[in-house]
Amino acid sequence: MxxxxxxxxxxxxxxxxxxxxxxxxxxxxxxxxxxxxxxxxxxxxxxxxxxxxxxxxxxxxxxxxxxxxxxxxxxxxxxxxxxxxxxxxxxxxxxxxxxxxxxxxxxxxxxxxxxxxxxxxxxxxxxxxxxxxxxxxxxxxxxxxxxxxxxxxxxxxxxxxxxxxxxxxxxxxxxxxxxxxxxxxxxxxxxxxxxxxxxxxxxxxxxxxxxxxxxxxxxxxxxxxxLGVNSPAQLAELERRHQLAQATTLMEQGVRLADPARFDVRGTLQCGRDVDIDVNCVFEGTVTLGDEVRIGANCVIRNARIDAGAVIHPFTHIDGDKDGVTVGEGSLVGPFARLRPGAQLGREVHIGNFVEVKNSTLADGAKANHLAYLGDATVGERVNYGAGSITANYDGANKHRTVIGQDVHVGSNCVLIAPITLGDGATIGGGSTLSKDAPAGQLTVSRARQVSLPGWQRPQKHPKKQGG
The missing domain is CATH 3.90.550.10 (Spore Coat Polysaccharide Biosynthesis Protein SpsA; Chain A)
Structure with missing residues (x-):
């Protein structure tokens, strides 16, 4: 019928x-x-x-x-x-x-x-x-x-x-x-x-x-x-009742929620065994958490797959949008990290505080622990990416890719101007700005020679004249 x-x-x-x-x-x-x-x-x-x-x-x-x-x-x-x-x-x-x-x-x-x-x-x-x-x-x-x-x-x-x-x-x-x-x-x-x-x-x-x-x-x-909605108060009440129902279902499946009253799913959330979620976390779109994943407080996670044993530290923002984000097994992310669409992390990758990753692949064991940006990059295994370093991937009109081979060490405060390739085992000296490829196994440094000027004095403020 x-x-x-x-x-x-x-x-x-x-x-x-x-x-x-x-x-x-x-x-x-x-x-x-x-x-x-x-x-x-x-x-x-x-x-x-x-x-x-x-x-x-x-x-x-x-x-x-x-x-x-x-x-x-x-x-x-x-x-x-x-x-x-x-x-x-x-x-x-x-x-x-x-x-x-x-x-x-x-x-x-x-x-x-x-x-x-x-x-x-x-x-x-x-x-x-x-x-x-x-x-x-x-x-x-x-x-x-x-x-x-x-x-x-x-x-x-x-x-x-x-x-x-x-x-x-x-x-x-x-x-x-x-x-x-x-x-x-x-x-x-x-x-x-x-x-x-x-x-x-x-x-x-x-x-x-x-x-x-x-x-x-x-x-x-x-x-x-x-229950219908006719006012903002009713909307908020229904939201909380709905979220509590979702939290209850997850806890019945074995998920540990620090406080089910401070938990929001705005899409679908699938969890493996022994998942632990702290307070004030928001899950949007489609999110999958593997076995023994731990999510710290105040995280927002959208359209992402986080594999077994990974830890997402507090105040991390993961936004996969249409391209998705993948966090590999045993990886550590955050606190205060940001993973944007296309971020693909391998096993045991470390993304530390105030590090942003966009449209980049980091192979197993790669680390970017502090204050760094990786955009449109391919990063090999066991790379150590220094604090304050960035990939300059945008020339004002087009995006370009940075390729970093395995076992590369990038020092602090480096600028890698794409397109550029760092060969396997390369070391990039701190403070370098590179616009050409760095050969494998060598130290590459690009910075001005340090100079000290004797007798130089810092400018002083002139006292203000008194009005007559």
Missing amino acids: SLSIVIMAAGKGTRMKSARPKVLHKIAGRPMLAHVIGTTSTLHAQQQVLITGHGADMVEADMAKAFPEAPLRFVRQEPQLGTGHAVQQAVPVLPDEGITLILNGDTPLIQASTAQALVDACGGDKLALLTITLADPTGYGRIVRDASGERVLAIVEHKDASPEQRAIREVYTGMMAAPTARLKGWLSRLTNDNAQGEYYLTDVVAMAQAEGLAVVAAQPQDEVEV
Whole structure:
């Protein structure tokens, strides 16, 4: 049976107090709407229809870019006259058969299993509602059941509910699944005869009852799946709940987190055995940590693979971006180091404090321990790269490569002007600026002769004249 997914993402989000559309505010590094689309993409729907409104151009452009292969269609709700009016805008693009699943773009943590359970509960011949029992149901539509408690009779919006109905704790989450043909008929008959003068999607429940269609309910495994966001405070609360859930899962797998409340994954993080992560670390994109990796406090790591036994000392920034970063087994990085896209470290490489590496390969045992820059370089095994030394890889128009052979010793404060090659076993004297290749096995020095000038005096400041 064909499946269409409708995601409501038209709201302005006034309480967010932001020029950015509400559904583009981020949870775990991704827009809320992107979480929903990413989850529902696993359901293999024939189409996903996004209902946009406020900031529609921005929302549509961002989602089309984020999901170029997804079967996305966009319809607009202008003006916004309620949830029923929103789904009415999708009617022209919906088929006349199958099931339509309706979700919220500001409820980012819905799980695919829950969405599928809702579709299964519908089965093509029932109206299925996603409900949950909350300790504080304020603001949600209440689920009204018959005397037996088995049948759903209606959903009453909070603003229209009586005091008795507001005491009900089972609420409608805003998500449902319905036979598409029936849904299109119900939507055509909606009215705005209510306190807000809006077209409520929830009115389809009474219509289903009138037609003798069974109304059933499904519930998520966790409350966090159905919590929406309407304010920065709610966004922050949901972020922390989501991060704690990720931290708990990792700790159940054996990862040691110094404090799960100070830990963020904004992508995917895979860990081997006996991984140890200190506080305030952020993992973005795709990160893989091998067995016995240790991550110090206050590190940011994005799109990187860190192999077994490596230690990332505190305050290190690793950003692999599209090219990725690899840290080999037993390597030591940091503190205060920066690995940029294309940095590839072999086994037991040392990258020390205030060292930056970009688009460079360092072979096994190479060391750059202090205050250095390696850009567009190929570094051989056991190289010792001195403090304050840099590869001058950019001529103002093009990048050039530096090749450093194995067992090379580069002294402190050297400038290697690329393109240049240092032969195996070469030694470069401290303070040298090289623009030509250095031969293998020899000492190469390029610096001015030291001169001392007797009788020279340092300039003195002249006293200021007093005004008359």
